[in-house]
Amino acid sequence: MSRGSNSGRNLNIEWKVGAKHALYHHIGTWYHVLKRFPGALFDKDGYVLFSTESDFNNRSELHIGKHVSVPKGLSEIRGYIKVRT
Numbered sequence: 620m621s622r623g624s625n626s627g628r629n630l631n632i633e634w635k636v637g638a639k640h641a642l643y644h645h646i647g648t649w650y651h652v653l654k655r656f657p658g659a660l661f662d663k664d665g666y667v668l669f670s671t672e673s674d675f676n677n678r679s680e681l682h683i684g685k686h687v688s689v690p691k692g693l694s695e696i697r698g699y700i701k702v703r704t
Contacts, residue, residue: 648690
């Protein structure tokens with residue numbers, strides 16, 4: 620079931636992820652900072668769920684400052700779950 624757009628909120632519901640905070644970027648390289656946990660970052664094909672703030676903040680693949688940069692893309696992060704093929 621499609622909710623009409625690829626937003627983190629919509630994909631969180633559609634894919635039954637269960638995140639309290641869900642953010643989306645189509646290619647998975649730039650996000651706002653997650654504030655509530657469990658939190659999830661989504662791209663067009665899948666997501667990574669972070670169970671705690673510590674799990675999110677301690678990922679070396681994420682460059683967290685005012686925003687979150689994911690230089691290699693979300694799909695390269697440990698724990699990435701691919702939903703679309």
